[in-house]
Amino acid sequence: MGHRRRARALLPGGRTGRRTHDRAAARLPRRVAHVPRADPRLADRYHVVAPDHLGFGLSDAPPADQVGYTFDLLTDLTQQLLGQLGVTRYAIYVQDYGAPVGWRLALRDPEAVTAIVTQNGNGYEEGFVEEFWGPVRDLWRERTPQTEDGVRGALSLESIRWQYLTGEPDPTLVSPDTWHHDHALVSRPGNEAIQIDLFADYATNPPLYPRLHQYLRDSGVPVLAVWGRNDEIFGPAGAKAFARDAHDAEIHLLDGGHFLLESSGAEVARLMLDFLDRRLRPAA
Numbered sequence: 001m002g003h004r005r006r007a008r009a010l011l012p013g014g015r016t017g018r019r020t021h022d023r024a025a026a027r028l029p030r031r032v033a034h035v036p037r038a039d040p041r042l043a044d045r046y047h048v049v050a051p052d053h054l055g056f057g058l059s060d061a062p063p064a065d066q067v068g069y070t071f072d073l074l075t076d077l078t079q080q081l082l083g084q085l086g087v088t089r090y091a092i093y094v095q096d097y098g099a100p101v102g103w104r105l106a107l108r109d110p111e112a113v114t115a116i117v118t119q120n121g122n123g124y125e126e127g128f129v130e131e132f133w134g135p136v137r138d139l140w141r142e143r144t145p146q147t148e149d150g151v152r153g154a155l156s157l158e159s160i161r162w163q164y165l166t167g168e169p170d171p172t173l174v175s176p177d178t179w180h181h182d183h184a185l186v187s188r189p190g191n192e193a194i195q196i197d198l199f200a201d202y203a204t205n206p207p208l209y210p211r212l213h214q215y216l217r218d219s220g221v222p223v224l225a226v227w228g229r230n231d232e233i234f235g236p237a238g239a240k241a242f243a244r245d246a247h248d249a250e251i252h253l254l255d256g257g258h259f260l261l262e263s264s265g266a267e268v269a270r271l272m273l274d275f276l277d278r279r280l281r282p283a284a
Contacts, residue, residue, distance in 0.1 A: 041269040046276065049090070051081055053097070055194040057185070064193035070201045071097075075104040089114055091276060094121035096234070096258070097198070100205045103212045110215060114280050115222045117272050118242070120234050120258055123212050127238020129231070139196075140203035151199045155192060157183040167230025167257025174262045216245040222279035223249045226271050228256035228264075250275060 042048050052059040053074045054067070067073070078101055082090070091114050094102035099121030106113045122128065135150035153159055161179040165171045186195060216223065223246035227239035242249045252271055256264050 069197040091115035093117040124241035213245040224275040228260035229253035
């Protein structure tokens with residue numbers, strides 16, 4: 001890469017790919033296009049790559065009837081982007097939808113991943129909070145207009161506000177811009193269909209979990225799970241479960257919700273930097 005800093009790939013989630021670090025207008029080909037500037041708390045030591053996934057944020061969003069939106073596709077595009085940038089070894093930070101992409105990257109090329117930071121990025125059945133995931137599981141069992149309606153509510157302004165504020169000890173720390181920004185993006189023409197396709201394709205992720213767990217055991221890749229313990233989408237049991245398979249997993253449950261960075265970004269960055277500085281695997 002012509003760069004002395006080690007690479008980290010940020011794979012955030014959420015329904016729109018919004019993040020707390022600044023955005024830039026850099027454009028790259030093959031649809032995974034928008035790459036924001038790195039969080040300054042990390043970028044002084046690490047080369048940070050943080051793409052918006054296809055259909056999210058400021059990346060392209062071709063209609064769902066022209067592109068089959070799946071987590072395999074999002075992984076393919078992320079892998080292509082890393083290849084274009086010449087990134088062959090990297091640590092990953094995953095959250096929500098970023099986790100299935102990160103797990104696929106690791107399973108496709110285990111030697112590439114030097115460390116994992118998961119912030120409310122699930123990899124275990126016990127991480128699912130059924131009150132949220134029940135309607136999604138109904139969609140997995142049978143995709144009908146009725147089951148699609150059951151998940152469509154998650155895209156409403158009130159639901160997105162709930163995702164940001166639920167579990168936050170001080171909701172005044174979370175700007176209303178967050179949920180209004182996200183709602184504006186999921187309300188773009190055609191984006192609802194993209195989101196429903198990905199809700200449906202999430203069914204492909206739990207079957208990967210046994211392979212993920214075996215990978216964690218076999219590879220010894222360092223794992224930091226830093227979690228908002230009040231998350232009502234992926235509960236804290238999902239963080240604790242990494243201790244079963246990852247070698248010396250470091251698990252921190254902070255007082256916050258699903259979008260922990262909105263209120264505890266500085267603390268998460270501190271934990272990440274300490275973890276990466278101590279435990280990044282050297283090149284073979």
